[in-house]
Amino acid sequence: MKPLAQALRMEIKLGFVKMARYPLQTLTSLLVLYVLFIGMFYGSRFLAGVGTVRSADLSRSATEAIAGYLLWFLSLFAIDSMSQNIAEEAQTGTLEQLYLSRWDFSLVLFMRFVAAFLASLAMLVPLLFLLVLSTGASVALQLGKTLPVIALTTIGLCGMGYMLGALTLIFKRIGNAMTLVQFVLLFLCLPPVEQLPGPLRYFALTLPLTQGIRLLRSIMLGPASRVRLSDVYFLVLTALVYLVIGLLVFRWAQATARDRGLLGHY
Amino acid sequence: MSTAISVRNLRKEFGTGSARTVAVDEVTFALHHGEILGFLGPNGAGKTTTIKMLCGLIKPTRGSIRIGEEDVAVRPRQAMLHLGTVLEGSRNTYWRLTVTENLEYFASCRGAYTRDFSRTIDRLLTTLGLTSKRHALVQTLSRGMQQKVALACALCTNPQILLLDEPTLGLDLHSSIAIQKEIRRLAHEEGKAILLTTHQMEIASLSTHIAVMDRGRIVALDAVKSLLGSFSVDVYQIRLQGTVPLGCRIRLERQWDAKIFEDGLGTTLHIPCGRVQNLSSIVEVLEHCSATIVSLHRVEPSLDQVYLGLLEGSRETLSAST
Numbered sequence: 001m002k003p004l005a006q007a008l009r010m011e012i013k014l015g016f017v018k019m020a021r022y023p024l025q026t027l028t029s030l031l032v033l034y035v036l037f038i039g040m041f042y043g044s045r046f047l048a049g050v051g052t053v054r055s056a057d058l059s060r061s062a063t064e065a066i067a068g069y070l071l072w073f074l075s076l077f078a079i080d081s082m083s084q085n086i087a088e089e090a091q092t093g094t095l096e097q098l099y100l101s102r103w104d105f106s107l108v109l110f111m112r113f114v115a116a117f118l119a120s121l122a123m124l125v126p127l128l129f130l131l132v133l134s135t136g137a138s139v140a141l142q143l144g145k146t147l148p149v150i151a152l153t154t155i156g157l158c159g160m161g162y163m164l165g166a167l168t169l170i171f172k173r174i175g176n177a178m179t180l181v182q183f184v185l186l187f188l189c190l191p192p193v194e195q196l197p198g199p200l201r202y203f204a205l206t207l208p209l210t211q212g213i214r215l216l217r218s219i220m221l222g223p224a225s226r227v228r229l230s231d232v233y234f235l236v237l238t239a240l241v242y243l244v245i246g247l248l249v250f251r252w253a254q255a256t257a258r259d260r261g262l263l264g265h266y
Numbered sequence: 267m268s269t270a271i272s273v274r275n276l277r278k279e280f281g282t283g284s285a286r287t288v289a290v291d292e293v294t295f296a297l298h299h300g301e302i303l304g305f306l307g308p309n310g311a312g313k314t315t316t317i318k319m320l321c322g323l324i325k326p327t328r329g330s331i332r333i334g335e336e337d338v339a340v341r342p343r344q345a346m347l348h349l350g351t352v353l354e355g356s357r358n359t360y361w362r363l364t365v366t367e368n369l370e371y372f373a374s375c376r377g378a379y380t381r382d383f384s385r386t387i388d389r390l391l392t393t394l395g396l397t398s399k400r401h402a403l404v405q406t407l408s409r410g411m412q413q414k415v416a417l418a419c420a421l422c423t424n425p426q427i428l429l430l431d432e433p434t435l436g437l438d439l440h441s442s443i444a445i446q447k448e449i450r451r452l453a454h455e456e457g458k459a460i461l462l463t464t465h466q467m468e469i470a471s472l473s474t475h476i477a478v479m480d481r482g483r484i485v486a487l488d489a490v491k492s493l494l495g496s497f498s499v500d501v502y503q504i505r506l507q508g509t510v511p512l513g514c515r516i517r518l519e520r521q522w523d524a525k526i527f528e529d530g531l532g533t534t535l536h537i538p539c540g541r542v543q544n545l546s547s548i549v550e551v552l553e554h555c556s557a558t559i560v561s562l563h564r565v566e567p568s569l570d571q572v573y574l575g576l577l578e579g580s581r582e583t584l585s586a587s588t
């Protein structure tokens with residue numbers, strides 16, 4: 001096996017080993033995500049006074065909500081794998097060792113990102129099952145379409161992860177900024193963009209998650225819903241722009257951290 | 267012996283303007299295979315910054331670093347492949363993974379994981395006495411064992427150069443001795459070039475060469491024997507049974523400028539070598555006074571004395587020049 005493939009395999013293996021070694025933590029995460037969704041979904045329905053809504057409409061809105069929520073959940077893991085990883089490595093004192101690796105650190109982080117993405121996909125399956133069961137949503141999985149959309153969205157998120165990783169390298173503790181990003185993604189990407197007020201709508205469209213969620217909703221609602229090709233192009237464009245900018249920002253942060261002696265243990 | 271590390275005019279400044287600090291100032295040295303170079307110096311002397319520049323973790327303001335044949339500024343990744351490191355204050359390993367998983371991970375990270383890597387693991391664990399702990403989570407091991415795991419990880423790719431920053435800091439005596447033994451074996455039997463920083467003189471005494479750093483500069487760099495020789499305190503120490511009669515004491519003090527210490531069990535004389543033209547004349551005087559000589563030897567300076575002497579000397583020179 002080629003060294004790079006071997007390194008990726010090892011990252012994936014250890015990602016799953018850590019998950020399996022702390023089953024309570026994994027199960028608790030799953031439970032929190034489930035409770036959060038159920039709380040938001042039924043809570044918003046109750047507050048909006050739509051208790052008399054037709055069951056077909058309820059199923060449609062549940063499908064839309066699940067599609068958005070799952071992608072948001074993936075984004076949490078994806079972004080977390082970059083910045084939280086750097087912070088954790090710096091705190092535990094292994095960051096320096098990763099910088100001595102054969103590959104550029106941005107590539108090591110990308111491998112971590114892939115490992116975290118696959119581990120979160122493994123958690124996503126039972127979560128999806130639970131959500132569908134609880135809400136009575138009808139979900140057309142269409143893996144041939146969903147997976148490319150998820151993959152493309154994740155590339156954009158990877159770019160955002162690099163940007164937050166860059167902040168972590170320089171400022172070390174960015175917990176509050178991370179929370180802010182998570183909420184921005186949650187509140188701007190989850191609701192239908194058309195319902196957002198003017199400037200926010202355009203801002204939401206530039207976020208790496210929005211287009212992915214829109215497409216995923218269309219796909220999961222089944223064949224009756226049409227996927228526009230222009231939306232796919234826009235998703236590809238957003239993903240690439242985020243990835244390129246993310247990498248550039250990360251490289252700048254690395255050079256700055258090297259110059260200021262910020263790389264490593266704190 | 268071939269050169270493992272070559273550093274020339276290395277300098278690192280942090281900050282700009284009035285906030286500018288020079289952490290490392292015109293540091294030049296070379297380390298050869300089979301040698302252990304001990305970096306000594308007080309806190310903030312620039313030892314760790316120098317090591318981090320060698321590892322590519324800090325970018326030098328100027329100067330050059332060559333690791334093997336590679337220039338760190340030009341081909342950093344290739345240069346790093348020659349290195350194994352255990353850095354100070356860092357845990358260097360993943361505590362939530364087992365010993366074997368750590369070794370496999372770091373080997374794959376450095377592109378050195380092969381199908382028969384289990385043999386390398388067996389060899390390393392046997393050498394470091396970790397065989398029975400191979401499936402233990404690192405977090406469950408003692409501090410000494412964890413440090414051995416960190417050393418094993420640094421060695422898993424069989425690097426020819428080791429950078430050890432405070433390798434025995436916080437270890438108990440037993441673990442410290444085990445690590446010292448291994449460091450000596452790696453240099454003398456495997457021909458590895460080892461650069462270590464420490465505050466502990468017993469660790470520094472492992473070194474074949476010593477570099478003393480103070481305020482970012484190397485104030486002394488030489489083979490340990492030469493440094494010890496240059497700091498000879500030139501005193502004969504004579505241990506006597508019982509006390510010395512008054513007449514004899516006066517003669518010893520006047521004629522040889524002897525310092526006399528009585529401790530209840532016996533008497534110790536310190537006589538400057540420069541005052542002694544013929545050692546036998548002192549012995550004759552002592553025999554004449556019926557004093558029984560227990561031991562007689564020339565006092566050798568300790569590494570602590572040499573280190574403190576060098577630091578003091580450099581600071582005096584610095585204050586005189588300013």
